[in-house]
Amino acid sequence: MRPLTDEETKTMFEKLSKYIGENIKLLIDRPDGTYCFRLHNDRVYYMSDKILKLATNISRDKLVSVGTCFGKFTKTQKFRLHTTALDFLAPYAKFKVWVKPGSEQSFLYGNHIMKSGLGRITENTAQYQGVVVFSMADVPLGFGVAAKTTQECRKVDPMSIVVFHQADIGEYIRSEDTLT
């Protein structure tokens, strides 16, 4: 386990800020202690400093996971955000999309969201803006990228895609193995 290098930190924060904007500092300076990011086996883990101390006792090959995994760095040093980060993105999300109950299941299977399934969307969403997807009961379902701006969403026909799927909670069942 090692701290992130500068480039890695930059890449990761860029990715995060697409979804939560400047609220990243809220992730680091929390009232209940300082939290930090660490890299282990190409994956980024988010943990408090107390857990960090404990985890240093464990040898590298035996350590499987610490705290919460946010995502991983690919071989070409791009950062990919995982569903497991959803709990931390959702409260700080800048742009949100609500899905109708009928299309919930479709999104959870990994499909994109169509206009017909769109319930609500925050104002002034830019195109290709990172969004967090919620159900109508305000349960976070995943995140994605807006395919259209809010204005366009109003005009466009019901069968066109409005949100590209990137990650959803259905992955806990579909791809349990790839979480680690």
Add this chain to the structure above:
Amino acid sequence: MGRKLDPTIKVKRGPGRKARKQKGAETELSKFLVDDDGPKKLSSRSRKRAVKRAQVTKEPKQEEKPKKGFTDENSKWLKPAPRKRKIEQSEEDEDSDSQWEEDDDEEGFDKKEMEEEEEEDDDDMVDDYGADEGDEQDSDGEELLPIERAARKQKKQTSKKPESDDDDDDDDDDDEEKDDLKEDGEEEEDTVQANIDETEQFKLPAAAERAKEGLLAMDLQTIHQRIRDNVDVLSHFSEKREEGKERSEYLSLLRSDLCTYYSYNEFLISKLMDLFPVSELIDFLEANEIQRPVTIRTNTLKTRRRDLAQALINRGVNLDPLGKWSKVGLVIYDSSVPIGATPEYLSGQYMLQGASSFLPVMALSPQEGESVLDMSAAPGGKTTYMAQLMRNTGMIVANDANADRLKSVVGNIHRLGVTNAVICNYDGRQFPKVMGGFDRVLLDAPCSGTGVISKDPGVKTGKDEADILRSAHLQKELILSAIDSVNADSPTGGYLVYCTCSIMVEENEWVVDYALKKRNVKLVPTGLDFGKEGFIRFKERRFHPSLKLSRRFYPHSQNMDGFFVAKLKKLSNAIPSAPRERDEEESSKTETAASSEQIQNPESKQQKPNSTPEKSNMGQKQKLKPKKSETPIITKKTGVKAENKKPDGAKKAKIAKLDGETSKKNEKPDKMQKVKELNGDSTKEVVMEKKEGSQFEKKNEMKRKNLLKNNTNRMGKNKFRKLKSMVGQ
């Protein structure tokens, strides 16, 4: 209006008042239509008749059986005695007129009891016939033609036949069985006329019969019947036993029947027969055939049980709270959606978990801010429950030896939003070395799985003696590591919960008892107020009386998977290096405290050097339980040991005490030096010993046994003979 039906009736005509009343056809008709005899007034005889008719339909079987005669197929297992009583009861209602008939019947029945059936049959039949007829004739007041009587009798016969089968079960099954056994699984209605004694007997088949049965396929129904009767006999053994047959014969027949019927192997059935009384055993085996209800645990980090229940009900799930003892459990009766794939599940609002898995975490009750170790965490249900009880504060280390199963732990931890967990992949036995000083430890030890047979029927045939002992051995090692990982001086904790999903005593009470002997721990109440108490003694073993505080759960009594939970409190961080009796806590504790604190950190290393000086000085013998680390060095010092010939067994403790008190204090400073000296020497052995683990232990067990032998003041057989021959000649 219309034509008059009966012209002879004259209706009044004329202008008078009465003429104007028109009655119409209804009045005419009423004279023709005659009412049924329902409301007719009955004479006394006819009243009696009616009563008798009513009774006959209610209890036809009882009356008819003896009367019917014994040449039909029911003859073998008709029991006059009980029926006599019933008939007497039924006939009580009748008038005294029929008293003489009753007497007749009784006499007839007595006769039947004593003599052979067949001879009696005709006589009785004749008698009954007469009695029957007499009854009917007197009560009816009619004269029935013989043909009518016969017809009525036959009608009653046919109506009673099917009923008789059911009612005779309890009494007559024994005789049925008898016949079955003798005829090797042929149909019940066979030609063998059983000797009906006063007592209905379940006869054991002879050995030859049983061998024959092995070849022929007995159908399950008959086996099941036989099992039931066998259990019945065993429960009331003195009354129902057959003369000359021992209880063990009944038991062996029961054992083989149970193996066949429920598809278990002999070993497991014998173990279960030791654990449960026979009637409870049947309940247990039946309970293992069906699944336990599906239960879920609300994740209080994300939702409340009320809200979750509401959301699930809206999806079409039929559920209920689990019970008074749990505030987060819900039991699912049925569901129109897959319960493991709802959006609520995916967002981590609940977890599918067996009810028995709630218990160890409830017993452990980790507090906020504590550091907790879960030694055998997969698939993560208990770990996440602990995290929710701790409200994501403190730290949890979730460990499992199986890397594949760890993936599910990772998944569950992330899904349920647990942030204070570290997941690692060690063998549990390495634990105090990797990390120690936890406030609480949970050990859900890998076991034989005899409590979850309903989930995995392969256990029925797959387990045998070696498996159980292997599991027990591993569990003993794990529990010692777990105890060593607890920090006894923790301000809020110092607890260990040991649990298994097994019901075997070797894996449960024996392991806890072993821990009590080897470490400074004691049992404390689990906080679970239901469930059966753990065993204090079992067959030839005796456990510490505090084992009563542990709890056992069974599928047939608590409707959850078989489970065992024990909560231990660590009293001191010192490891007693010598095997000590449970009594002498104080002396060993104080004396080892000083020395062991220094060398606490690389603990297992120190155990050996600690033990050797003590052993050689105190000359204590080891107990008959395998030891991890002390034995290798002891083997080096066999010479020293052999000199100290002390008696085994009970005297050991007393002598040890005496020795201990005098010599221990002297040895303290010496020990420290020796420790430092031996440290250098023993490193190699330490490494070796660790690697070889259990193999070493086996070897050392043999050596230990030899040591014990050497320590007695006897000489060997051959030596004795030699001496004798020398002296004799």
